[in-house]
Amino acid sequence: MTQTILSESQQDYLKIVLDLINEKKVARIKEIARRKGVSMPSVTEAMRKLSKEDFVQYSVREFVELTPAGETAAHRLSSKNMFLKNFFIDVLGIENSIAEKEACELEHHLSVATLDRLILLYQFLSECKKNDQLTLHLLKNCVRSAEGMSEIDPECKSCFVTSNFPHQMGKSTVHTLLAKLNRGQKGQxxxxxxxxxxxxxxxxxxxxxxxxxxxxxxxxxESPYRILSDGCSVELDIKAANMIEVAIEQSN
Amino acid sequence: MTQTILSESQQDYLKIVLDLINEKKVARIKEIARRKGVSMPSVTEAMRKLSKEDFVQYSVREFVELTPAGETAAHRLSSKNMFLKNFFIDVLGIENSIAEKEACELEHHLSVATLDRLILLYQFLSECKKNDQLTLHLLKNCVRSAEGMSEIDPECKSCFVTSNFPHQMGKSTVHTLLAKLNRGQKGQxxxxxxxxxxxxxxxxxxxxxxxxxxxxxxxxxESPYRILSDGCSVELDIKAANMIEVAIEQSN
DNA sequence: TAAATTAGTTAGGCCTGCCTAATTTACCAA
DNA sequence: TTGGTAAATTAGGCAGGCCTAACTAATTTA
Structure with missing residues (x-):
């Protein structure tokens, strides 16, 4: 496995292509250029290069598609971005649009090791939600409010964590393990x-x-679980599937 | 105030120069090159450019010095780096050398807004230290240990936060406000x-x-407090000085 | 004090990732 | 079927941040 190293800019291109394919079915040069904030020739050039290294499939005047390698890279970046954004919003209470920008800035520079720890912190706060509301109130007041530090806001209703999750968005969900789902079921x-x-x-x-x-x-x-996330196919062995807690919509 | 924008690389140079001046009194081209991992001609060129924009004082074959503008920029980056590193170590429990590298990666991309929130989170955990050991134990177990999530380690002795602070390093300290210190006193x-x-x-x-x-x-x-941190002079009005809690060594 | 060593500089190049201007292609509509 | 228009490409350039090779200045050291 020759690990070609993608530059930040190249990773951005891949992510944009993935987003476009998910949103509009096809990725056009013009739209890529618009999203990345560069001129079309820059995109053409970049696609040519990415296609030479087999991250995209692209020939002159055709739509851009991702190869499996490109999809993997794009998905990795994309999910890091999503998580960071949620972390900023849910834990640090940063305003949406700023969180988004910040996530884009940082996504390239965060190692898996650190990401792992941030995830654990996030999960810890999720756990707190269940049995330690007081701490969360305090945290909320400390971290989020302008005048933090001292008072507890008893009105604090929204929770820290997982506010972007379906069960926070008015849908009723139950938690289970990914391994227990059936084919075709959706989850988060x-x-x-x-x-x-x-x-x-x-x-x-x-x-x-x-x-x-x-x-x-x-x-x-014997055979792996295969899930589709963000338009990308991901394979997991049963051990992994048994380690992932997911939320699914209540079926009643 | 013409806000010249410094590139990441240029900021790195400034930080290295600051470090060298603090450590060895003078900053030489060769040593800068070594720390930055580049060749000497690259440094010469960079210094020339930085000196043209008045961040360093430099003429051919002489030591590099920082101008006030350069000092400010260097110090800003440097303190961001220090904080991030501490955050990674103290809160996320990341291993020292990795934390250091990670801090260097991220320091350029973290906005003040987000930094502010991270600081609040850090401070929140400091507060917890005083009155919520249980949560900290849980957090420690969740975030730090390999097998997190479920058990509480009653042996957890080290604290999360401020472990790099003097009072964590065997010295006995007291807390007070910066505004209350006397000239010449050291603190953190x-x-x-x-x-x-x-x-x-x-x-x-x-x-x-x-x-x-x-x-x-x-x-x-009337007149501002002036403190020396990291070899850099910082001015604070009395309102700010009254908002900063500091640790000083116990004088007994 | 002359040779050797080390630090620093000059000159010239390279690569990435952009740009603009000009041209080509593809498609749609009359 | 023929313009017109929009999308994409080609060509040529530029800046940042690096590099190596060759040279010069300064400092040892013999």
Missing amino acids: VVMLGPDTELRRRIIEKGLLPGSAFVLEEKGDA | VVMLGPDTELRRRIIEKGLLPGSAFVLEEKGDA
Whole structure:
């Protein structure tokens, strides 16, 4: 596996292409240029280069498509971005549009090790939600409010964590393990389990708390689970699938 | 004030120069090159450019010095770096050398707004230390340990926050406000107060939790406090000085 | 004090990632 | 079927931040 190193800019291109394909089915040079804020010739050039290194499939005057390698890279970046943004909004209480910008700035520079720890912190606060409202109130007041530090706001209703999750958005959900889902079921990752080694492998595949997905193929001891997240296919062995807590919509 | 924008690389150079001046009194081309991992001609060129824009004072074959503008920029970056590193180590439990590298990666891309929130989070955990050991234990177990998530380690002795502070390093300290110190006293910033506007101004000056300093000039309603931190002079009005909690060594 | 060593500079190049201007292609509509 | 228009490409340039090779200045050291 020749690990070609993608520059930040190249990764951005891949992410934009992925987004466009998910949103509009096809990725055109012009739209890529618009989103990246560069001129069309710059995009043409970049696509040519990415296609030479086999991250996109592209020939003159055709739509841009992602190769599996490109999809992997794009998805990785994209999910990091999503998580960071949620972290900033949910934990640090940063305003949406700023959080978005900040996430784009930082996504390239955050190592998996650190990301892992941030995820754990995020998960810790999720746990607190269940049994330690007081601490959360305090945290909210400290971190979020302008005049923090001393008073508790008893009116604090919104929660810190997972506010972008479906169950925070008016839908009623239940939690279960990914391994228990059936083919075709949709869900959203809530929590990754404790095994560090395994957790990192999952993180590297771009499956982070907040990732929405559909189960495409239910695996077993032999064959892997295959899920579709962000338009990208991700394979997980059963051990990993048993370590991922997910939220699914209540079926009643 | 013509806000010349410094590139990342240029900021790095300034920080390295500051470090060298603090450590070895003078900054030589060769040593800058070594630390930055570039060749000497690259440094010469960079210094020439920085000197043209008045961030360093430099003429051929002489030592490099920082101008006030350069010092400000360097100090800002440097303190951001220190804080991030501490945050990674103390809160996220990341291993020292990785934390250091990660801090260097991220320091350029973290906005003051986000930095502010991270500082508040850090301070929140400091507060917890006083009255909520249980939550900290949980957090420690969740975020730091490999097998997190479920068990509480009753043996957890080290604390999360401020472990790089003098009082964590075997020295006995007391906390007070910066405004109350006398000229010549040394201290370390522990906490910034609640006023967001003011707090940001302080953060922008590079005075963050963890910053060590000496009070050079005690101010009053008229004249500012002047402190020396990291070899850089920082001025604060009395309002700011009253908002900064510091640790000083016990004088007994 | 002359040779050797080390630090720093000059000159010339390279690569990335952009740009503008001019041209080509593709498609749509009359 | 023929313009017209929009999308994309080609060509040529530029700046930042690096590099190597060759040279010069300053400092040892013998």
